[in-house]
Amino acid sequence: HLNEILSILAKANFQVNPDKCSIAVQEIDFLSHTINEQCIKPNGDKIKAIVDLPTPKTLKEANEFLGKINWYRKFIPNFSRIAAPLHKVTNKTKHHRHEFKWGPDQQQSFDEFKRLLTTYPLFLEYPDPSTPFILTTDASNIGIGGILRQDTPNGTKINYFKSRMLDDTERKYDTFEQEALAIFWCLSELRSYIGDSDFIIETDHKPLENFHKKQINNKRVMNWLFKLQDILPQIIAVKHRPGAHNAAADYISRHFPPSTSTNINPSTTAVTHDDWPIGTEHWDEQVRKPQRPQCTPPSILEHTCTRNASINAEINAVTTRAQSKLQAQPHTSSPNASSTSTTSQSTCSSLPITTPLHDFSLSRIRSEQAQDIIIQQIIQQIQNNRRYESFIIQ
Structure with a gap:
């Protein structure tokens, strides 16, 4: 590994100072994180510095606290929900700084973050390349969230937490669109982490089960699917997970921080099994997707034809505005066609897409x-x- 890293640095003409290098160590602190063979976790000294911060009295101090705590948001489930009261009083322009007011809601969020930093098992485990990822998502009328994990023979590995608040426009989406948005946003955020690995998606919204293989009468969701064309072949399945068994992702998107005292004793174990994982959960057997056949063009001409055919198929996979208008017009040969053409935008048809998905x-x-x-x-x-x-x- 050392030779590989040094070779890469040499090719980039990157010089390192031996006196500032740590070689052959079992644990190292890097960018306020402690990295070892098993996991990545926040640096203990940095956590203590945040815990020792006094209650902010000015807008500047509140922004400084948010900046410090935001560095560790990937370790904290439901981060965006807990931070919402703080953002409410800190998102001020220059002319509205005088409106800053620290109230009970902000103090509760401030104390909750300190409690989580001292009681919650703050660590993320490395991915297992031999095991597919499982992305569990959920949405509420306030926020969306997801958990990336792996179920290995040695137990469940938690890889990442993601969450954010919905804006005013997204809160007007129906349930189908909000649940689909949770999947789309989590995949967009975790695309580089997942890489070319296969994965399973779990959602508690039944109409989204294997929705990537169905014809969806919803332009917004179809637009999100089109933006994920390159990663769709890696999806093993989109499974329905009943809400009663989806407590982890549901907690991230819905849970409000409970009322806590100012006691931040590290030995406190206030956060128990309500977060993750639920020990009684059982997961369905994972089915690997079949490999697509590879084409080997014998000549440039045949390769060009194959490329043009692929481009034409991709264009045909998109419904243009003119085509959608033609599809919406009733057929004269069927008097009842107009009555059957109106469907809900949030309904997922069981008919498969005739155009094959592209392997990107x-x-x-x-x-x-x-x-x-x-x-x-x-x-x-x-x-x-x-x-x-x-x-x-x-």
């Missing part, structure tokens, strides 16, 4: 690039011109 996984992209003669010629030109002199790629 990283492994497929690498495979296609390796078979693309034109791309290989461009790569060869770049490798032969490492001095970055002016040249033309044809």
Whole structure:
């Protein structure tokens, strides 16, 4: 590992100072985090510095506290909900700074954050490359949230917490759209973390079960799906998880911080099994998705035809405004067609999409690039011109 890292640094002409390097250590502090072989957790000294902060009396002090606590938001479930009262009094422009007022709600959030930093098991475990991820999401009329985890033979690994508040427009969405937004936002935020790994999505909204394989009569949700085209092939399944068994994600999107005292003794165990995980939960057996066949074009001409066909299929997968208007018009051959054409935008049809989903996984992209003669010629030109002199790629 050391040789690999040093080789990468050498290729980038990056020099390191040996006196400032720590080599062959079992635990290291980096960017206010403590990193070891098992997990990543907040630095204890930094946590103590936050806990020792006095109650903010000015807008500047309140913003400083939010900035410090925000650094550890990925360790705290329901972060956005707890911080909402603080944001309410700190989101002030220059001309409205005099309106800052620290009230009981802000003090409760302030104390709740301190309590969580000293009692909650603040650590995130490394992902297991041999096990698919499981993303459990939930939405309420106030916020959305999700938990990324893995169920391994050695137990459940918690990888990430995500949550945020809904804006005024999103609060007007119906339940179907809010639950779909929770999935879309969590996948967008965790895309780089998931990489090209397969994963399962769990939601407590039954109409969203395997919604990525169905024709959806909702333009907003279809637009979100189109933005996730490259990651859809990695989805093993979208499963319905009843709300009674979805307490973790439900807690993140709905739970209000309880009334707490100012006692922040580290030995306190106020946060118990209400957060995660629920020990009596059982998960369905995971089914791996079948591998898609790979195409090997024998010539540039055949490859060009394949590429054009793929582009045409992708264009056909999108319903334009003109096409939607034509679909909305009643057919003259069927007098009852107009009465059956109106459906709820939040309803998910059971008919499968006729246009096949595109495989935009990283492994497929690498495979296609390796078979693309034109791309290989461009790569060869770049490798032969490492001095970055002016040249033309044809």
